[in-house]
Amino acid sequence: MKKKVLKTTFLLLMISGTAKLFSFFIRILIARILSEEAIHYYSLSMPVLMFLITLSNFGIPNALTKLVASKKDAKSSIFASIILSIVNNLLLCGICMLAIPLYARIVMKQNVLIPVLYACVPMLPVVMATGLLKGYFTGKQKMVLASSSQITEEIFRILFLLWFYPSFSNNAVSMASFAIFSQTIGEIGSCLHLSIALIFQHKSQIRSFFTLQLNPHAVQELLSLSVPMTAARLIGSLTSFLEPVILVHFASKAMQNNYISLYSQLNTYILPLITLPGFFSVVISSWVLPAFSEAYEHHLSRAKHIFFLSTGFCLFLGISSSILLFQFSTEICELLYHKTDMSSLLRLLSLPFSLYAAQPVLSCILHGASKSFRAMADTTFGCILRLISLILFCRNNISYGAAYALIISSLSTTLLHFHGCFRLFIHRPKTITRP
Numbered sequence: 001m002k003k004k005v006l007k008t009t010f011l012l013l014m015i016s017g018t019a020k021l022f023s024f025f026i027r028i029l030i031a032r033i034l035s036e037e038a039i040h041y042y043s044l045s046m047p048v049l050m051f052l053i054t055l056s057n058f059g060i061p062n063a064l065t066k067l068v069a070s071k072k073d074a075k076s077s078i079f080a081s082i083i084l085s086i087v088n089n090l091l092l093c094g095i096c097m098l099a100i101p102l103y104a105r106i107v108m109k110q111n112v113l114i115p116v117l118y119a120c121v122p123m124l125p126v127v128m129a130t131g132l133l134k135g136y137f138t139g140k141q142k143m144v145l146a147s148s149s150q151i152t153e154e155i156f157r158i159l160f161l162l163w164f165y166p167s168f169s170n171n172a173v174s175m176a177s178f179a180i181f182s183q184t185i186g187e188i189g190s191c192l193h194l195s196i197a198l199i200f201q202h203k204s205q206i207r208s209f210f211t212l213q214l215n216p217h218a219v220q221e222l223l224s225l226s227v228p229m230t231a232a233r234l235i236g237s238l239t240s241f242l243e244p245v246i247l248v249h250f251a252s253k254a255m256q257n258n259y260i261s262l263y264s265q266l267n268t269y270i271l272p273l274i275t276l277p278g279f280f281s282v283v284i285s286s287w288v289l290p291a292f293s294e295a296y297e298h299h300l301s302r303a304k305h306i307f308f309l310s311t312g313f314c315l316f317l318g319i320s321s322s323i324l325l326f327q328f329s330t331e332i333c334e335l336l337y338h339k340t341d342m343s344s345l346l347r348l349l350s351l352p353f354s355l356y357a358a359q360p361v362l363s364c365i366l367h368g369a370s371k372s373f374r375a376m377a378d379t380t381f382g383c384i385l386r387l388i389s390l391i392l393f394c395r396n397n398i399s400y401g402a403a404y405a406l407i408i409s410s411l412s413t414t415l416l417h418f419h420g421c422f423r424l425f426i427h428r429p430k431t432i433t434r435p
Contacts (some may be wrong), residue, residue, distance in 0.1 A: 008295075011281055014243045015147045020279050022154030026161070027272045034175050036261075041176035044108065047240040049120040049180065052096065054237040056124040058088050059226035061135030062386040065224060070425070076134065096121050097269055107249055112173050119177040130187050133194035139170055145197055149190040149287025156189025157182050183310050191264040233298065235376070235385045239383040247402070250394035258274050259394065263277060263402050265342040273325060273332070274349050276356035277317040278428040285364040293368035304425055311421075318357030325350035352407045353416045362417035365424070374420045382413030 014302060060081050067077040087132060100121075104113040129151070137146040160182050168178035244263065251259045288310050297301035325332060329346040366375040386409030392402025 003179045015144065015151065016279075017065055017332050019147070019150035019154055022151065022158065023294055024272060024276070026093055026154060026157055027268070027380060028336050029158070029161055030179050031075055031268050033161070033169075034179060035172050036170035036264075038175035038179070039268050040260055040264045041113060042179050043267045044110070044113060044260070045116045045120065045176065045180055046243045046267065047237075047244060048103075048117060049183070051122065051237045051241040052092065052120060052190060054233050055092055055232065056089055056128050057131045057227070057230075057384075057419075058085070059230035059233065060085055060088075060222065061131035063133035063222050063225035064132060065139040067222065068136055071142070076218040077222060080222050081135075083221065085132060089125050089128050093121055093124055096124070107245055113322050115173055116176045116180060118150075119129065119180040122181070126184055126187040126191055128220060130191045130194065133191065133198060135348065137194065139199070146194070149193040153186040153190035155335060157186030160185040171175060206237060234379050239386060242387055243402070246387065246390050246394060250391050252394075252397055255397050255399075258399065261346070262400065263282060264405070265345055267340075269333070269342045270346050270349055272320075273336075274353040275313070275356065278360055280317055281314045281357050283313065283361040285360050288361055288364050289370070292365050296369050300425065306367055307421060307425075309366075311358050314358040314361050315355070319354045321357070322350045322354035327361055344399070345415040348400060351409065356410050359414045359417060362414065364416065365421050369424050371420060371424070375417065378413050378416040378420065381416065382409045385409055385412050 017073065029044070031039070037248075064077065064081045097118075100117045101114055105111055105118060134146045134149065137143075161179075165178070168174045247259045247263055288306060292306045292310075294305055295306055326347055329343040329350065330340050333343045333346060363375045363379075366372065386405045387403040389408045390401060393404055398404065
């Protein structure tokens with residue numbers, strides 16, 4: 001049994017690492033092939049896409065995972081999740097088609113964004129289908145299959161970018177729309193991967209779904225799980241969605257172009273580099289959560305050991321990466337992007353983000369100690385602080401306002417997580433036994 005668990009964990013690490021490398025390559029590819037103007041349109045549209053994806057999923061895939069894992073016969077729950085997702089996405093796509101021109105003209109004051117934002121809409125039904133399939137397979141303890149579809153997704157996207165780029169390279173709007181639509185192609189590849197696996201493994205069960213009826217109890221159960229999950233995820237995506245809106249409405253006309261340029265560099269070039277150690281932290285978290293949860297209930301000294309070991313390793317990764325990025329910022333930018341104008345921004349953010357690598361593990365430890373509300377409150381506080389800081393910096397025409405706001409948000413959330421984790425070990429007995 002232990003060998004099987006270790007083998008599965010190793011496979012997941014390998015698959016996740018490969019997918020992350022492909023994803024990082026795509027970010028570099030987009031940064032190289034898109035013009036500076038196209039990068040601006042792409043960066044301003046991505047927060048909208050992330051916000052819409054959160055609404056499209058509505059927490060249903062994660063709720064489905066829990067229900068499939070906990071029930072012997074989860075057909076009614078699966079059927080309810082499919083119907084709810086279809087209805088939700090039909091409404092969302094209809095609203096998007098009507099709201100996008102208003103958002104581009106009135107909110108963002110840039111009509112050129114309309115075709116770029118319309119390129120986001122086809123992704124919503126596809127990401128819904130992929131999410132449901134991943135949720136089902138994860139609930140069936142087939143994590144390797146669900147994770148391997150990420151590699152298919154990245155391969156489809158790379159091939160699309162390389163093959164069709166010449167057809168869309170005539171202007172900045174076309175290039176930005178092309179880069180956004182490439183994500184839909186990637187999701188189609190992932191959906192095909194999982195659909196083929198579903199057909200081969202559960203062909204007989206698929207036919208039985210045509211005879212099912214919608215169960216109100218199953219809908220209620222699904223919503224009771226999905227709504228809280230959506231609320232938690234909306235915090236981050238809503239913050240990202242509001243950032244470009246704040247830049248447009250609170251920055252002076254003289255500084256607006258500078259702020260949008262900085263925002264584009266930040267999201268396209270800098271964030272992939274400074275958040276890279278966080279990927280390894282997320283992988284470590286998959287081991288920390290069950291191990292810490294069990295130790296915290298029964299033996300506090302072991303829980304402390306897990307806490308210090310995991311956070312210490314993540315901090316080592318984060319600090320090492322930050323020093324490297326700070327010391328060789330110009331060389332790294334030249335190597336990866338063939339540009340060096342963003343190297344000063346990389347130097348500014350690299351050292352403050354040395355603590356960021358510990359954030360996923362700290363959040364995971366709080367969840368493992370049943371302090372999920374505390375973790376969400378810390379994240380919410382950091383996001384609110386980020387938006388307030390951004391407004392103040394824009395009003396005062398501070399050049400690196402968006403970067404400073406990001407630093408304040410990241411450090412406040414991480415330090416609050418640290419404070420919450422240290423409080424877990426105060427006034428508790430070293431050994432706790434079950435009654």
